[in-house]
Amino acid sequence: MKPDNISKYRPFPPVNLTDRTWPDQQITSAPIWCSVDLRDGNQALPQPMTIEEKLEFFDLLCQIGFKQIEIGFPSAADTEYNFCRRLIEENRIPEDVTIQILVQTREHLIRRSFEAIKGVKRAIVHIYNSTSPLQRRVTFSDASREQIRDIAVAGAELVKELTPTIPETEIVLQYSPESFSDTELDFAVECCNAIIDIWQPTPEKKMIINLPDTVQWATPNIHADQIEWMCRNLAKRGALSVSLHTHNDRGTGTAATELGLMAGADRVEGTLFGNGERTGNLDIVTVALNMNSHGIPTGLDFSDLSSIRAVYERVTRMTVSDRSPYAGELVFTAFSGSHQDAIKKGLDRRRKERTEQADLAWGVPYLTIDPEDIGRSYEAIIRINSQSGKGGVAYILDREHGFDLPKTMHPQVGKSIYELADSQSKELDASEIREAFFEHFVNVSQPLQLIEYELDHNRAAAGQVLCHACIIVDGTEKEISGEGNGPINSFVHALETAGLKDFTLTDYRSHAIRGGSDSDSAAYIQLRSNENSGILWGCGVDPSIEMAGLKALVSAYNLLHG
Ligand SMILES: CC(=O)SCCNC(=O)CCNC(=O)[C@H](O)C(C)(C)COP(=O)(O)OP(=O)(O)OC[C@H]1O[C@@H](n2cnc3c(N)ncnc32)[C@H](O)[C@@H]1OP(=O)(O)O
Numbered sequence: 002m003k004p005d006n007i008s009k010y011r012p013f014p015p016v017n018l019t020d021r022t023w024p025d026q027q028i029t030s031a032p033i034w035c036s037v038d039l040r041d042g043n044q045a046l047p048q049p050m051t052i053e054e055k056l057e058f059f060d061l062l063c064q065i066g067f068k069q070i071e072i073g074f075p076s077a078a079d080t081e082y083n084f085c086r087r088l089i090e091e092n093r094i095p096e097d098v099t100i101q102i103l104v105q106t107r108e109h110l111i112r113r114s115f116e117a118i119k120g121v122k123r124a125i126v127h128i129y130n131s132t133s134p135l136q137r138r139v140t141f142s143d144a145s146r147e148q149i150r151d152i153a154v155a156g157a158e159l160v161k162e163l164t165p166t167i168p169e170t171e172i173v174l175q176y177s178p179e180s181f182s183d184t185e186l187d188f189a190v191e192c193c194n195a196i197i198d199i200w201q202p203t204p205e206k207k208m209i210i211n212l213p214d215t216v217q218w219a220t221p222n223i224h225a226d227q228i229e230w231m232c233r234n235l236a237k238r239g240a241l242s243v244s245l246h247t248h249n250d251r252g253t254g255t256a257a258t259e260l261g262l263m264a265g266a267d268r269v270e271g272t273l274f275g276n277g278e279r280t281g282n283l284d285i286v287t288v289a290l291n292m293n294s295h296g297i298p299t300g301l302d303f304s305d306l307s308s309i310r311a312v313y314e315r316v317t318r319m320t321v322s323d324r325s326p327y328a329g330e331l332v333f334t335a336f337s338g339s340h341q342d343a344i345k346k347g348l349d350r351r352r353k354e355r356t357e358q359a360d361l362a363w364g365v366p367y368l369t370i371d372p373e374d375i376g377r378s379y380e381a382i383i384r385i386n387s388q389s390g391k392g393g394v395a396y397i398l399d400r401e402h403g404f405d406l407p408k409t410m411h412p413q414v415g416k417s418i419y420e421l422a423d424s425q426s427k428e429l430d431a432s433e434i435r436e437a438f439f440e441h442f443v444n445v446s447q448p449l450q451l452i453e454y455e456l457d458h459n460r461a462a463a464g465q466v467l468c469h470a471c472i473i474v475d476g477t478e479k480e481i482s483g484e485g486n487g488p489i490n491s492f493v494h495a496l497e498t499a500g501l502k503d504f505t506l507t508d509y510r511s512h513a514i515r516g517g518s519d520s521d522s523a524a525y526i527q528l529r530s531n532e533n534s535g536i537l538w539g540c541g542v543d544p545s546i547e548m549a550g551l552k553a554l555v556s557a558y559n560l561l562h563g
């Protein structure tokens with residue numbers, strides 16, 4: 002910000018609530034959710050949804066599990082009105098879903114709204130008027146508090162008057178003192194209590210008092226103080242659903258909602274992926290999955306988040322950021338070495354521990370939830386660029402290609418692959434990593450090449466085996482033989498007999514390659530150079546496990562002499 006201009010801003014006044022209790026509360030159950038995608042989300046789109054798109058989105062919201070859905074502002078425009086009519090006339094509203102419609106506290110708009118909802122079984126009629134000093138002064142041309150309260154009262158009285166005109170419909174009243182979060186609390190409660198007095202809700206027939214953080218001016222703790230103060234001072238609290246509607250101007254929509262719930266609210270309005278005015282509405286996906294991640298069921302099903310995101314992006318023409326919580330492309334991905342190392346260890350350990358304890362609590366470093374629980378695959382968790390480490394490379398070779406590299410081989414392979422990513426200044430995908438692994442470590446055949454080998458058990462001493470091999474070394478073909486207690490050991494002796502053994506074999510592993518296109522075996526051999534004590538691993542891949550071992554030995558030999 003331009004330094005000279007900072008002085009034109011003012012601190013937000015704190016709430017006088019020294020005995021606040023919300024900081025000690027915990028969220029233990031889900032609120033009532035209300036999606037406002039089709040209204041607050043839609044009204045903020047450069048190209049609002051068509052009726053067909055709204056219908057598809059409505060069906061999606063129902064599938065996710067929303068039981069309250071604000072479908073629009075039917076008195077605003079024909080599209081909005083016709084959408085409402087189609088939902089009702091085509092019987093598209095599930096029995097357990099209640100539609101909500103928004104309308105300003107203006108007579109002609111309220112009357113038109115009642116025409117729009119005719120025939121529906123149940124509807125929330127959501128009336129609002131702005132109450133903050135700023136809006137009273139600017140939008141309502143210096144209206145007094147009384148005038149603003151009277152606008153609200155007149156709106157509520159009209160809704161009360163019109164309700165018996167559609168007796169087949171159960172009307173639930175919702176009132177929002179719009180711009181609540183910068184309204185004086187005593188005035189906000191005065192307006193709300195005036196409406197409550199008109200509507201006379203009961204615990205059996207509640208009304209909704211929605212307290213919008215229309216524009217975020219303050220930190221989330223102040224929002225929580227405001228909500229707690231209102232919950233204490235609203236009349237007939239037991240006959241109300243106190244609802245939150247946070248926007249995200251300060252980037253704290255989620256925090257404000259979570260603290261608002263701790264402060265006593267029962268209901269949350271928001272949108273998928275935070276679509277909405279300016280920086281958007283509260284992202285319900287985030288809050289709901291945050292609850293799931295603490296073991297709280299929410300009634301909302303985000304188990305196939307990618308499909309939900311695909312519909313959302315198509316019909317709203319908005320994009321979900323790569324860093325958006327839970328849904329973003331990169332939010333379960335680690336490029337950096339230390340993260341990859343910890344994730345790989347965490348996943349390996351979990352796999353092992355789960356065999357002993359099926360209900361093992363989730364606990365993998367850097368992953369707040371199991372990506373599979375929202376339909377994300379493990380494939381994208383670890384991706385390789387120049388910031389990556391050996392653990393990440395080993396993870397990809399393991400998960401994607403079925404190679405379980407010995408731990409002490411990870412540094413050698415990891416270094417070679419992330420140096421390759423660095424030299425190419427780009428991310429390497431799983432197939433490029435496999436290609437590079439094969440090029441540098443598997444079946445390496447220069448300067449030593451194994452052409453053929455044969456094992457003879459009959460002519461060797463008991464428990465021993467005789468190996469005859471045809472090799473090419475430095476361009477010259479040679480027949481060599483040696484005896485040992487197994488194929489590798491006898492081949493090592495054959496090399497020794499030919500004067501080629503300048504190493505000590507220090508480690509050996511093998512396994513069948515899991516899944517993927519390789520139905521082969523992999524073997525890994527570690528050699529130490531007798532000359533300079535350098536230690537290197539090589540890998541052999543072959544349909545025969547014996548041959549894989551010999552190829553691994555040849556690979557390691559060649560890497561030592563490369
Ligand atoms: C924070 C929110 O998201 S609130 C929801 C906002 N959503 C929308 O506005 C989308 C739908 N709205 C619309 O299509 C239009 O604004 C309509 C159809 C509702 C109204 O259209 P118009 O009357 O032509 O225009 P407009 O909205 O500018 O009306 C402004 C007038 O309404 C008054 N007004 C605004 N809100 C309210 C209210 N809640 N109650 C009573 N009067 C109000 C203003 O003071 C202003 O009065 P003035 O003309 O005497 O100055």
Ligand SMILES: CC(C)C(=O)C(=O)O
Binds near residue numbers: 103129177179180248
């Ligand atoms: C109408 C109200 C609830 C609103 O959308 C807001 O204040 O942001």
